[in-house]
Amino acid sequence: MDRRRGFLPIxxxxxxxxxxxxxxxxxxxxxxxxxxxxxxxxxxxCVAISLVLAVILIRRG
Incomplete structure (x- = not known):
């Protein structure tokens, strides 16, 4: 699987x-x-901010 640890605590x-x-x-x-x-x-x-946060979270989280 693609499991990894990023900045998220899980x-x-x-x-x-x-x-x-x-x-x-x-x-x-x-x-x-x-x-x-x-x-x-x-x-x-708000949608633009959410999109930027999503990209950061999915790539580096």
């Missing part, structure tokens, strides 16, 4: 890291919609 494969990225994306989107979108910031900024 041993993961690519699917585990993908799942963690999706959970972070959902949580960040909900927080964004609750606190930042009423201030006028677009949800697309």
């Amino acid at each position: 041993e993961t494969n690519w699917f585990d890291r993908l799942f963690i990225s999706v959970v972070i994306w959902v949580a960040l989107s909900l927080l964004w919609l609750r606190f930042l979108e009423p201030l006028g910031l677009s949800i697309w900024i």
Whole structure:
């Protein structure tokens, strides 16, 4: 398998890291919609941040 240790405190494969990225994306989107979108910031900024975090997490996590 593709199990390895990165900066995450657990041993993961690519699917585990993908799942963690999706959970972070959902949580960040909900927080964004609750606190930042009423201030006028677009949800697309949140999507871009989530995508960057996902790439970092999947490649190095």
